[in-house]
Amino acid sequence: MGTQAGIGRSTRRSTSEAVRDVVAQAATGLGGAPAQFCLVHATARHDQQAVVDGLRVAFPGVRIAGCSGEGIIAEGVSDESEFALALLAVRSDELTFHTFLLHGYDGDPAGSGAALAAAVNGADRGDGIGLFVFPDGLTGNCETFLAALEADLARPLTIAGGAAGDGLMFRLTHQYGDETVATGALSAVLVTGRGRVETAVSHGCDAIGLERRVTRAEGGWVHEIDDRTAWSVFREYLDGDPQDLNTEGAIYLSVGVPFPEGASDGYEPYIVRTPMGLDPATGALFFPGGGFAGDGRIRLTRRDPVRVANGARACAERIARACPERRPVFVLQFDCAGRGKQLFGSRVSESIVQPLRDALDPAAPWIGFHTYGEIAPIGAKAYYHNLTTALCAVYADP
Amino acid sequence: MSGSLAGDAWQAELDRLRAENAALNEQVKLLVLTEQRLYRSQNELDAQLVLVRALALFALESSMLEEPGSTLSRALDLLGDNFPIDWAGFVHPSVGTGEVVVSAALGEAAGSHVPRAVADDVDTWLRSGPAALWSPNATESDLPCWRLLDAVAPGLVPANEHARLANLACVPLRGTGAFAPGVLVTVSLHPRPAFLRGGALAERHLPYLSLLANHVDHALSNTHLTRRLRERSAELVHSVERLESTQQELLQAQKMEAIGRLAGGVAHDFNNLLTVILGYAGTLAASLSSGSPAHENVGKITAAAQRAANLTRQLLALGRRQVQRREHFSLSEESERTVDLLRRLVGEDIRIELRLDRAL
Numbered sequence: 001m002g003t004q005a006g007i008g009r010s011t012r013r014s015t016s017e018a019v020r021d022v023v024a025q026a027a028t029g030l031g032g033a034p035a036q037f038c039l040v041h042a043t044a045r046h047d048q049q050a051v052v053d054g055l056r057v058a059f060p061g062v063r064i065a066g067c068s069g070e071g072i073i074a075e076g077v078s079d080e081s082e083f084a085l086a087l088l089a090v091r092s093d094e095l096t097f098h099t100f101l102l103h104g105y106d107g108d109p110a111g112s113g114a115a116l117a118a119a120v121n122g123a124d125r126g127d128g129i130g131l132f133v134f135p136d137g138l139t140g141n142c143e144t145f146l147a148a149l150e151a152d153l154a155r156p157l158t159i160a161g162g163a164a165g166d167g168l169m170f171r172l173t174h175q176y177g178d179e180t181v182a183t184g185a186l187s188a189v190l191v192t193g194r195g196r197v198e199t200a201v202s203h204g205c206d207a208i209g210l211e212r213r214v215t216r217a218e219g220g221w222v223h224e225i226d227d228r229t230a231w232s233v234f235r236e237y238l239d240g241d242p243q244d245l246n247t248e249g250a251i252y253l254s255v256g257v258p259f260p261e262g263a264s265d266g267y268e269p270y271i272v273r274t275p276m277g278l279d280p281a282t283g284a285l286f287f288p289g290g291g292f293a294g295d296g297r298i299r300l301t302r303r304d305p306v307r308v309a310n311g312a313r314a315c316a317e318r319i320a321r322a323c324p325e326r327r328p329v330f331v332l333q334f335d336c337a338g339r340g341k342q343l344f345g346s347r348v349s350e351s352i353v354q355p356l357r358d359a360l361d362p363a364a365p366w367i368g369f370h371t372y373g374e375i376a377p378i379g380a381k382a383y384y385h386n387l388t389t390a391l392c393a394v395y396a397d398p
Numbered sequence: 399m400s401g402s403l404a405g406d407a408w409q410a411e412l413d414r415l416r417a418e419n420a421a422l423n424e425q426v427k428l429l430v431l432t433e434q435r436l437y438r439s440q441n442e443l444d445a446q447l448v449l450v451r452a453l454a455l456f457a458l459e460s461s462m463l464e465e466p467g468s469t470l471s472r473a474l475d476l477l478g479d480n481f482p483i484d485w486a487g488f489v490h491p492s493v494g495t496g497e498v499v500v501s502a503a504l505g506e507a508a509g510s511h512v513p514r515a516v517a518d519d520v521d522t523w524l525r526s527g528p529a530a531l532w533s534p535n536a537t538e539s540d541l542p543c544w545r546l547l548d549a550v551a552p553g554l555v556p557a558n559e560h561a562r563l564a565n566l567a568c569v570p571l572r573g574t575g576a577f578a579p580g581v582l583v584t585v586s587l588h589p590r591p592a593f594l595r596g597g598a599l600a601e602r603h604l605p606y607l608s609l610l611a612n613h614v615d616h617a618l619s620n621t622h623l624t625r626r627l628r629e630r631s632a633e634l635v636h637s638v639e640r641l642e643s644t645q646q647e648l649l650q651a652q653k654m655e656a657i658g659r660l661a662g663g664v665a666h667d668f669n670n671l672l673t674v675i676l677g678y679a680g681t682l683a684a685s686l687s688s689g690s691p692a693h694e695n696v697g698k699i700t701a702a703a704q705r706a707a708n709l710t711r712q713l714l715a716l717g718r719r720q721v722q723r724r725e726h727f728s729l730s731e732e733s734e735r736t737v738d739l740l741r742r743l744v745g746e747d748i749r750i751e752l753r754l755d756r757a758l
Contacts, residue, residue, distance in 0.1 A: 013478055013505045081479060082590075167590070209426050210419060237427055239434040252434055302430060342437075345444030 003092035009074035019054030026089035035089035037097035041369035065189035067134040067164035069369030070337035101177020106139035106184030113148025130197035137163030137372025142384035159382035162334030162371030200315035201376035204308030207299035214296035229283030245278035251338030265379035274386035289384035316359035328393035333368030460617035470502035490580030575622030665713035
């Protein structure tokens with residue numbers, strides 16, 4: 001029977017009705033067969049437990065992964081309304097989906113990386129084709145997690161995903177693992193079997209001002225830039241003399257961390273990092289991606305809508321060129337929360353979703369969400385990014 | 399000496415470049431700040447356009463909705479999708495009861511609301527046709543609007559420090575037909591990120607909410623008028639049908655009257671002739687000997703003339719020319735006579751049978 005996948009999207013305020021909607025829509029793509037795996041993303045105002053409970057009732061025994069998001073992406077539509085739900089339901093003869101939920105990511109990202117690697121090593125019989133991870137987007141150092149994960153994996157895997165969001169409230173995000181909903185945790189799904197995963201990533205930011213240097217940092221906290229408090233440097237570039245790090249500022253202004261020499265693999269010169277928190281007492285900024293080790297050189301960066309849109313479309317074109325004769329069984333799009341409504345207003349779908357579908361495969365089941373951080377490989381190594389599109393196409397070999 | 403000069407020149411050049419860089423950096427900062435303002439303006443404009451577009455679409459669609467419930471439901475969907483609100487409802491005072499009813503509320507089943515009692519001043523305020531208002535804090539206000547909300551959505555606003563985060567906007571509804579006047583109440587319980595979702599419910603939302611309330615009023619008025627127009631149209635069609643039927647009956651009656659008048663005229667003249675025939679037949683019979691063949695023949699002439707006279711009487715009765723009088727008669731004999739007349743009229747292919755009770 002091959003692999004079938006269906007997509008559902010709903011904006012109903014009632015979670016039970018929304019689940020009913022997405023299940024009914026996704027079921028049409030399965031041709032009447034029961035789903036083996038569900039990837040689900042819900043905005044934070046939905047009753048998160050009711051989402052997974054509803055799916056388990058609709059598809060008894062189904063494996064579930066996913067997380068809450070700032071908004072959802074389904075087929076050609078980005079939806080950042082307060083109540084939005086997106087579902088990918090899959091059944092496959094070629095692919096198998098192994099789901100994991102790791103509690104305690106917020107306090108020990110390295111431990112979560114090692115634990116996930118151990119779990120993946122146990123499930124991967126040499127046929128793993130991709131690992132998708134959905135960590136809490138508010139806590140934990142994702143670079144630390146990724147480093148520990150890759151160090152302990154028995155064999156290299158394509159790793160991609162997105163960090164969970166909560167409607168830009170920056171309070172609490174949720175991660176799903178089968179029948180369980182957790183916070184401060186990490187959801188993951190390992191795909192094994194006959195197939196492959198193609199990924200591409202793009203930001204769309206320009207460096208501004210002179211090169212700067214992080215002069216004091218600890219984990220994801222940057223205390224000082226050029227021997228001044230990090231917040232004082234940031235504030236100079238934020239309009240309105242803000243007293244706190246607001247969403248507008250966090251999304252507009254970010255930091256570009258240069259790749260180590262020779263590691264960019266044709267990518268941009270910088271990986272972008274967005275601050276997600278401020279300690280008003282010390283003026284330190286928190287970057288969930290961390291990664292300020294090394295010589296500490298950085299550039300401040302600003303997002304550019306034209307570069308964002310062009311770069312996202314180029315990702316889809318790159319994947320299409322890599323697999324010209326094949327059609328993906330489904331496509332995952334993890335797009336930064338800072339690149340949605342507040343950058344493109346009411347034209348998000350037309351700017352960074354539908355053009356990608358048109359370029360890659362307009363008929364492919366397509367799901368994703370607006371994240372608090374994207375995870376995608378550059379070369380052979382997985383990185384945590386901000387302000388990017390991370391696009392993943394999953395192919396099955398019949 | 400020359401080395402020192404070169405060093406000084408380098409230092410001067412370096413200082414100049416540093417100054418240039420610093421100036422450029424300041425210009426970049428200015429550009430960056432300006433760009434942020436531009437983005438903010440664009441986003442505000444875009445958000446306004448989205449609202450206006452949604453309201454225009456509602457105005458178009460709601461003009462085609464035939465059920466008031468569908469109009470209210472669509473209006474609540476629009477509110478939920480486009481405004482930073484957690485509750486919205488259409489609230490009306492009940493007639494003469496001091497109670498209020500919610501005709502529809504966001505996320506709640508239609509018809510699930512029971513009338514709720516409100517204090518006199520809240521009832522008075524509601525009936526007075528209140529102006530649009532916005533109230534930013536549930537804890538600092540004893541306004542009727544908040545107490546109205548407490549009545550129709552008890553427990554919605556928490557009675558703790560979170561109440562200060564709740565905002566309320568209220569816009570009037572004119573009401574029409576079966577849809578009573580009242581207010582559209584909208585509430586946000588907690589703030590949203592200002593940049594993305596326009597923050598919490600704010601005073602700037604009032605014009606849009608008022609516009610929506612106007613659209614709802616118009617749509618319901620249209621629905622009411624359309625419904626009444628349809629009822630009146632149906633009544634008119636029925637009335638026209640009845641008129642046509644009456645006209646047909648009148649025409650038939652006029653035809654019958656004309657025929658009767660004609661038949662009466664003919665019968666009158668014929669009756670005069672029969673009177674002469676019967677008169678002369680009687681005189682002739684008297685001059686003939688009884689039992690003679692000629693006397694018998696004259697008797698047959700007299701009988702035939704009398705039958706003819708009967709026929710003319712019936713025709714005169716049809717034409718209402720004969721004087722009507724009340725008299726006792728045999729129903730059976732009259733029936734036989736009438737049938738005799740009918741048999742001549744209906745033709746040979748119709749058989750008429752009489753079963754008579756001779757006692758009548």
